[in-house]
Amino acid sequence: MHKLCCILAGLLTPVCMIHTDNYRVLTSCPGLIMKRQFIALIIRDVTKVDCGRTCTEDDSCESFHYDSTSRSCHLNTDFDNGHCSKMEFNSEMIYYFKVKVCMNGGILQSNSRCRCVNGYVGSKCQRLMRDCKEGFAAGFGYGHGEYFIKPASASTPFKVFCRMWFGGRTILQWRKESFSEPFNRSWAEYRDGFGRLGGDQWLGLEKMYHICKPGTVMLGIEIRFENTPNDYKQQQYFNFSLSNEKDGYRMYFSYSEGTGRNAMGDSLTPLKHCAFSTYDQDNDNSEQNCAVRFGSGFWFNACADCNPNGHLDRQKKRRRTSDSDYFWTYDLGDRVPYIASMWLG
Numbered sequence: 348m349h350k351l352c353c354i355l356a357g358l359l360t361p362v363c364m365i366h367t368d369n370y371r372v373l374t375s376c377p378g379l380i381m382k383r384q385f386i387a388l389i390i391r392d393v394t395k396v397d398c399g400r401t402c403t404e405d406d407s408c409e410s411f412h413y414d415s416t417s418r419s420c421h422l423n424t425d426f427d428n429g430h431c432s433k434m435e436f437n438s439e440m441i442y443y444f445k446v447k448v449c450m451n452g453g454i455l456q457s458n459s460r461c462r463c464v465n466g467y468v469g470s471k472c473q474r475l476m477r478d479c480k481e482g483f484a485a486g487f488g489y490g491h492g493e494y495f496i497k498p499a500s501a502s503t504p505f506k507v508f509c510r511m512w513f514g515g516r517t518i519l520q521w522r523k524e525s526f527s528e529p530f531n532r533s534w535a536e537y538r539d540g541f542g543r544l545g546g547d548q549w550l551g552l553e554k555m556y557h558i559c560k561p562g563t564v565m566l567g568i569e570i571r572f573e574n575t576p577n578d579y580k581q582q583q584y585f586n587f588s589l590s591n592e593k594d595g596y597r598m599y600f601s602y603s604e605g606t607g608r609n610a611m612g613d614s615l616t617p618l619k620h621c622a623f624s625t626y627d628q629d630n631d632n633s634e635q636n637c638a639v640r641f642g643s644g645f646w647f648n649a650c651a652d653c654n655p656n657g658h659l660d661r662q663k664k665r666r667r668t669s670d671s672d673y674f675w676t677y678d679l680g681d682r683v684p685y686i687a688s689m690w691l692g
């Protein structure tokens with residue numbers, strides 16, 4: 348039996364035996380209960396054990412009061428852990444607050460909330476974040492780095508590189524170490540991902556498919572001509588999603604938007620609804636093999652006005668010389684970038 352159950356021996360022991368949550372009496376605020384505005388539900392004629400069990404089973408219940416004379420139970424939406432500031436006098440009822448058990452290495456803070464670590468989220472750190480955006484929103488101060496995530500539809504967690512700024516970004520593609528990673532790859536490699544997390548990489552279409560499944564994900568693309576902070580171009584594609592592998596990971600999105608005066612231009616709209624192609628799997632709408640012609644894997648129609656997975660060679664004069672170079676016709680013309688990336692946010 349958990350040691351906290353001993354503190355409440357005879358009162359809530361059966362709850363402790365059934366659930367992982369426990370309750371404590373707040374000795375620093377004697378004779379006080381939560382103010383009226385925090386009471387969500389009043390249940391009459393129940394036992395203390397049933398009152399505690401009901402609070403345990405309801406994730407929004409933070410504490411409860413019990414009056415053993417009238418057998419009434421108040422379930423509260425908030426709790427007070429010792430300041431007594433949210434409380435008022437009541438001589439009939441006794442106040443109990445939930446002692447949360449933080450899971451997966453989470454740390455119970457003095458405000459009785461869990462501070463999660465290692466990419467876990469939720470009131471008890473009970474699950475992994477679904478993408479980097481959710482980890483950023485959880486507000487634990489997660490920094491840039493590798494994290495395990497688990498999108499709702501994915502059967503197992505997988506590792507991604509998160510850029511924890513601007514709302515949290517799950518890196519899909521990174522081209523920053525010249526020559527280090529060839530991007531003319533097979534279907535299996537584009538499906539499963541290649542490269543090194545945090546370096547030149549392609550996350551993989553299957554992982555992307557799961558991350559994008561909610562339909563509310565934004566695909567961002569950015570290039571730099573020089574490695575300086577303000578010299579960048581950026582474009583965003585909203586409500587981005589993919590169909591499954593059997594359907595060729597067709598690309599869908601609702602609309603495109605550039606980032607103010609740094610707008611990159613839209614070269615993807617002509618490829619909307621197109622399937623992904625690689626040199627060994629021709630799903631394009633051309634008589635030729637676009638992936639072979641472009642020397643990359645991408646969503647091709649007949650073929651495309653861009654080639655973000657094309658050859659990126661910084662030693663050249665940075666002007667496009669062939670279809671297999673990195674290019675983005677609208678609106679970079681034939682300028683070849685220095686660094687490029689794509690992410691899901």
Ligand SMILES: [Ca+2]
Nearest residue numbers: 629633634635
């Ligand atoms: Ca073809």
